Amino acid sequence: MRLLVHEPAEAAWNMAVDEALLTSGLEPTLRFYGWSPHAVSLGYFQGIEDFRDLPAELPVVRRLTGGGAIHHGDELTFSLTIDAASLPRDIGASYRLLHEAAIAALADAGVTSRRAPQGPAAGARPADRWCFAHPGRDDVVTDRGKLLGSAQRRIRLPRARVLHHGSLVLQRPHLTPFAAATADTTACTAGFAERLRDLLAMHIAGALEMDLHPGELTAAERALATQLQRERYRDLAFVHRR
Amino acid sequence: MRPTDCKYQKTHEWCKIQNGIATIGITDYAVSHLSDLVFLDLPAKGASVKIGESFGEIESVKAVSSLYSPVNGEVIDSNKDLPDNLEWLSQEPFGKAWMIKVKVTSTSPDLLEAAAYEAHCKAEG
Numbered sequence: 001m002r003l004l005v006h007e008p009a010e011a012a013w014n015m016a017v018d019e020a021l022l023t024s025g026l027e028p029t030l031r032f033y034g035w036s037p038h039a040v041s042l043g044y045f046q047g048i049e050d051f052r053d054l055p056a057e058l059p060v061v062r063r064l065t066g067g068g069a070i071h072h073g074d075e076l077t078f079s080l081t082i083d084a085a086s087l088p089r090d091i092g093a094s095y096r097l098l099h100e101a102a103i104a105a106l107a108d109a110g111v112t113s114r115r116a117p118q119g120p121a122a123g124a125r126p127a128d129r130w131c132f133a134h135p136g137r138d139d140v141v142t143d144r145g146k147l148l149g150s151a152q153r154r155i156r157l158p159r160a161r162v163l164h165h166g167s168l169v170l171q172r173p174h175l176t177p178f179a180a181a182t183a184d185t186t187a188c189t190a191g192f193a194e195r196l197r198d199l200l201a202m203h204i205a206g207a208l209e210m211d212l213h214p215g216e217l218t219a220a221e222r223a224l225a226t227q228l229q230r231e232r233y234r235d236l237a238f239v240h241r242r
Numbered sequence: 243m244r245p246t247d248c249k250y251q252k253t254h255e256w257c258k259i260q261n262g263i264a265t266i267g268i269t270d271y272a273v274s275h276l277s278d279l280v281f282l283d284l285p286a287k288g289a290s291v292k293i294g295e296s297f298g299e300i301e302s303v304k305a306v307s308s309l310y311s312p313v314n315g316e317v318i319d320s321n322k323d324l325p326d327n328l329e330w331l332s333q334e335p336f337g338k339a340w341m342i343k344v345k346v347t348s349t350s351p352d353l354l355e356a357a358a359y360e361a362h363c364k365a366e367g
Contacts, residue, residue, distance in 0.1 A: 044299070044306045045281040066281075066306040089275070089367060091304050136303070152305035156253040157294055162305075 001028040001082075001205050002215035005197070008034030011041065011061035011072070012233035013225065017217065019064050019232075020225040021081040022155065022163040028082040030204055030212070032197050035072040038173070043067040043131070043151065047242045050129045054175075062239050065151035065165045068131035073173035074188065076197055077166070078204075084160035086208060092138065095150060098164060099140050101207040102148055105199035106140075106168075109192065111182050113148075116141045132169070132179035140168075144180040168200070243356065244269065245336050250359035251350065253310045256336060259346060264313045266297075267340045268331070271363045278303040279328040284320040284341055291315060293350045297342065309341070312350045319343040 006017070014033055021029050039059040042051065043066050051060065051069065080098070087094040099115055106113045119136030128134055131149040135141045140148035149167040154160075169181040170188045182188060182196070205212045217225070232238050248256040254272035257264045273279075281301040291297045291311040298309040320342045324330060330339040354362060 045283070045301050064306070066301040066304070091275075091277075091302065095304060150304075154305050154307045156308065157310055 001030055001208065001210040001212050003201055003212045004029060004031040004033075004215060004217065006031065006033040008036035010037075010229075011035060011039035011059050012229045014077075015041070015061050015063060015233045016225040016227075016229035017221070018079045018081065018163055018165070019228050020217075020221045021079065022064070022153065022161055023158075024221060024224050025081050025161075028086060028208070028210060029080070029215075030201055031079045031081070032201070033077050033079075034075075035077065038071070038073045040069055040071050040175070042069050042239075044153070045242065046129065048240045060239060061233055062241065063151065063165065064153045065163060066153070067149070067151035068133070069129055070131045070149050070167050071173035071175040072167065074169075074171035075173075076168040076170060076193060076200065078168075078200065079166070080162075080164040080204065082162055082164075082208070084154065084162050086210075087162055091152065091154075094152070094162070094164070096138055097207050098150070098166070098204065099138060099148065101203040102140050102166070102168065102200060105196060105203040106147075106182070108199045108203075109182070109196045110186050111142070111147075112185070113140050113142050113180075115139070116146075130176050130178075131167075132176045142180040142184065144184050145178055147180040147182070168196070244359065246356045248336065248356065249312065249349075249353035250356065250362075251310060251312050251353060252359075252362055255310055255312055257312045257349075257353070259313075259349065262346055263318065264315065264344045264346045264349075265340050266312065266342050266344060267335060268300075268309060269359075270332075270335045271366075273331045273335055276300060276302040276305075276307060279331060282325040282328060282341075284325070285317050287317055287319060289317045291317060291342070291344055293348070311344070312353055313344055313346045314348045315344040315346040317342050318345050 135146040296308040
């Protein structure tokens with residue numbers, strides 16, 4: 001599995017790269033990145049009208065994945081893009097696999113977390129606009145609240161592929177004060193974030209029974225991401241599509 | 243057994259073509275693997291759809307999935323009541339949970355008969 005470690009970047013670029021990896025990537029890829037400037041990402045189906053109260057200077061991007069909105073501040077963000085056949089067929093099982101890997105990585109870094117035993121009723125529309133407001137069943141939580149936001153996009157053409165997004169909160173962003181954060185239990189130094197990233201990579205690769213090797217975006221992936229950044233993720237018609 | 247007057251895609255959409263109009267939906271197999279559906283986005287009347295390209299999206303509690311068109315053509319109707327009644331997809335995926343009607347200009351050459359689709363589902367597991 002290819003490991004990409006990217007510097008913090010603009011929200012539209014972050015989402016464009018993940019879509020390029022989903023649709024044109026040829027190998028399983030685990031990508032870590034950050035947000036500069038900090039931004040809000042909306043779930044694919046969320047309505048922009050519910051976010052008119054956000055600070056005007058805060059960039060807003062629409063994700064390809066579902067779920068609730070996230071205020072991306074000081075967090076460890078990752079995307080996994082992979083053939084669907086490499087994950088458990090059941091969507092819930094694929095979450096449990098990746099969440100268990102995250103819980104193991106957090107434990108190795110000194111942060112105790114667990115899978116939530118229950119959550120909102122299945123089939124219910126999200127009770128809150130924010131991803132971290134109400135942990136669902138199997139979400140990664142601490143005693144303080146939800147620590148890891150997760151969402152997926154699945155495509156069947158040109159190949160059956162999955163994009164899995166993860167946002168692990170290091171320091172609680174001010175728009176979502178109900179979220180848990182690793183800073184609740186551990187000093188959030190740059191060294192800690194790097195160590196946790198490496199542990200996450202190791203445990204996710206282990207859960208998927210794959211070897212990790214550092215890599216770069218290919219020229220084709222970069223070209224597609226540049227196009228998607230311009231034509232989709234920076235396009236207000238897409239951000240405001242609902 | 244699924245309806246034999248429908249054709250099927252390996253991506254789990256069905257279509258029934260009568261007098262040049264295709265009625266399109268997703269199969270019970272697709273619905274059973276999505277589960278806990280929360281949102282559905284369908285194209286508006288007048289939109290063009292193309293073979294192998296996404297005509298809509300559906301969100302379950304944990305994943306957004308694309309829906310793929312088995313035909314080329316123009317959308318002449320979409321099931322406006324379906325997004326607010328997603329339980330229909332579990333109850334009657336080949337009936338009242340139809341998604342769009344398309345005036346067909348051409349059809350995918352890869353559509354399967356019901357028996358072949360059944361075998362495909364069994365192979366997928």
